Amino acid sequence: MLTIFLTFAAAAVVALVAASFSVQLIEDSSEIGVRDALDEKGMTWAEVEANGLQVSLSGIAPTEAVRFSALTTAGSVVDAARVIDDMGVAAQEALAAPKFSAEILRNESGLSVIGLIPTSTDRTYVISRFISIAGTKGVTDLLETADYPAPETWESALEFALSAMSSLPRAKVSIEAERVAITAITNTAQEKARLEQNLRRMVPARINLVLDISAPRPVITPFTTRFQITPEGASFDACSADTADASERILAAARAAGAQxxxxxxxxxxxxxxWADAVTASISALTKLGGGSITIADADITLVAAPGTEQSDFDTVVGELENTLPPVFALQSKLQRETDPNAGPPEFNASLSPEGRVQLRGRVNDDALRELTTSFAKARFGSDRVQTSTRVVDDLPPDWATRVLAGLEGLGQLSNGSVTVTPDSVQLTGNTGNPDASTTIASMLAGKLGEGAAFDVNVTYQKQLDPVLGLPTPDECEAEIGAVVAAGKINFEPGSATIDASALGTMDSIATILKRCGELNLEIQGYTDSQGGGEMNLALSQSRAESVLNELRARRVVTGSFKAVGYGEESPVADNGTEAGREANRRIEFRLVRSAAESEQDETALENAAENGDTASDASTEESVTE
Structure with missing residues (x-):
């Protein structure tokens, strides 16, 4: 009996051992098989552990998709029901904010805007600005919003684009946080230059402005070139060309003739x-004659030789020119004769002073022409600026009225000057801020006076009269304000932000300067003395700076790029221990807000000045106007 029991016990032990070995074999084979399969697919991050028939997977999967792939791979080696998922998934970074941008398109049909803007941007305000710009033409709103933090410079870029769009009737503006790109079309080259200058003045710091502004070529009617050689030298009264190459050919011929x-x-x-063939041949012919003028209006050419030219030379040069000109052109030639300087031919004269006053003198055909010239001048220059001293005489040429009115029209293109009309010529001299005025006047006279008419346009371009180039720089504006406040400080009523009546004249002068200066990034800074509490002084200085800003607005100064900031008792310029010092510290300062690039240039200039031993005020990093 004992033997039988021991036999069964031994068999049980053998069976148990065999089962244990079988389980261990299954665990090892399952674990190794799953690990090899995962390693083969690059999932080395996964840990595999077999526990009996179960296979546990642990570790941190890069993504949820990779975790699911690991389960699928393990399930292909062992029964999927035996796979235990103890894996985690790596925390995902927050989604990156989208790139905020907007594009505005404005033309004759209205205004449209498309893009993605932050939720923090006041959409209602932005659309209302667009509506005020577009007026009755309407606004197409395709803006979307996203609830992500706005980039630091987004609002200033958007505000700049809104301000710029008001002066761009035909344009596309693309806005990003640190970049504004403007593509626009203007009517004239002068308008293009003025617009580019204003936009560059308005752009905020840290915003990259990209401009692509084009101006179509002007239509010149009649297409006119007038060149003359006088004892004073050779010059153009007008020069027109159809291409850049043609322009260079014509200018080369003029330089060869002595033009500077x-x-x-x-x-x-x-x-x-x-056209260039005709013009260069005509200039060459005039050069051979040594003096006179050549006028080309469309296809009509008039050559006038200077008095004293030999008849034989005149005939030879005119003959050569006739054979050289392209077939479409018709040539008229005239050899001027010596005249008696004391003969005193009948004439009409009008003068325009730098202050804009006009005086009409000389002869007219009749009362009707005298009234017509007076009315014409008053309409062009202002009714209170014209003085008439003309007299009616007989025996004037039949085209006298045309010549007089054409001369007045030419005078209207100048800032100051005079026009003299005689039976033989119209002579106009003066100064202008328009570099193209000479060509405009000559083209007009050629068209109105008719074929073969003699006229002389002696117009001088003055940069300071140019409405674009003549604008003062921001630094010059700052200096002009300094000169004004040096003569009259802006004072306030005691303990108040109300500007004293004695300072209103100073405010008028500052407003006049700022209107001429255009857009400026200007900070109006208020300062107090050290008496009183710090918080009270800070509030008072802020209120006073804002009062100055409001006074400028009341005088119709565009203050969109101005800021009013109070600094309290900071940065004293004198000793607060004396009454005179405290008076000096109670002040308003006008400071230009400079871009980072300008500040860096100023710092470099200061460093260079220090190295050279030059510590003059013109090397200072920051200029200010102190009141």
């Missing part, structure tokens, strides 16, 4: 592609 720094307008309206 000539310029030529490239425009539309040329009568023939061979």
């Amino acid at each position: 720094n000539p310029r030529c307008i490239v425009g539309l309206g040329v009568p023939t592609p061979r």
